[in-house]
Amino acid sequence: MRSEPxxxxxxxxFRSDLEKLYQEYFPKIxxxxxYQLLHKESAEDLTSRTFLKAAxxxxxxxPDKSQVSTWLWTIAQNALIDFYRTQKSELSIDxxxxxxxxxxxxxxxxxxxxxxxxxxxxxxxxxxxxSERDRLFVYxxxxxxxxxxxxxx
Numbered sequence: 726m727r728s729e730p731x732x733x734x735x736x737x738x739f740r741s742d743l744e745k746l747y748q749e750y751f752p753k754i755x756x757x758x759x760y761q762l763l764h765k766e767s768a769e770d771l772t773s774r775t776f777l778k779a780a781x782x783x784x785x786x787x788p789d790k791s792q793v794s795t796w797l798w799t800i801a802q803n804a805l806i807d808f809y810r811t812q813k814s815e816l817s818i819d820x821x822x823x824x825x826x827x828x829x830x831x832x833x834x835x836x837x838x839x840x841x842x843x844x845x846x847x848x849x850x851x852x853x854x855x856s857e858r859d860r861l862f863v864y865x866x867x868x869x870x871x872x873x874x875x876x877x878x
């Protein structure tokens with residue numbers, strides 16, 4: 726843990742930058758995690774980790790090296806990779822157990838209760854049947870509105 730205060734807490738410029746980042750990217754980052762994991766609590770946790778890491782390192786961001794969106798997405802992707810690493814260490818080696826544990830970790834009833842629109846329920850059911858790779862494609866194409874060319878990169 727850090728003993729000195731974070732720079733963004735001391736400087737209004739950093740605070741303002743972080744608030745703008747949060748307002749603009751929170752829905753995108755959260756939905757990225759949710760579409761990957763189909764688990765609300767994990768998506769919330771990873772979104773929090775992403776913005777906390779961004780807050781800790783906002784003074785290190787260099788606009789000459791990359792756009793802020795690229796920087797933030799890199800933090801999010803690394804948070805997801807770290808999440809998968811920790812999940813692997815907690816799962817059984819038996820492949821059948823892994824599939825069963827993963828299926829049980831998604832509370833469909835809880836998610837359905839939170840999604841009132843019947844069309845969204847149907848969409849959620851279909852997304853739950855897709856592979857992680859296919860869900861990621863759907864997220865980039867239909868949520869972010871990216872072209873097939875951009876997605877293929």
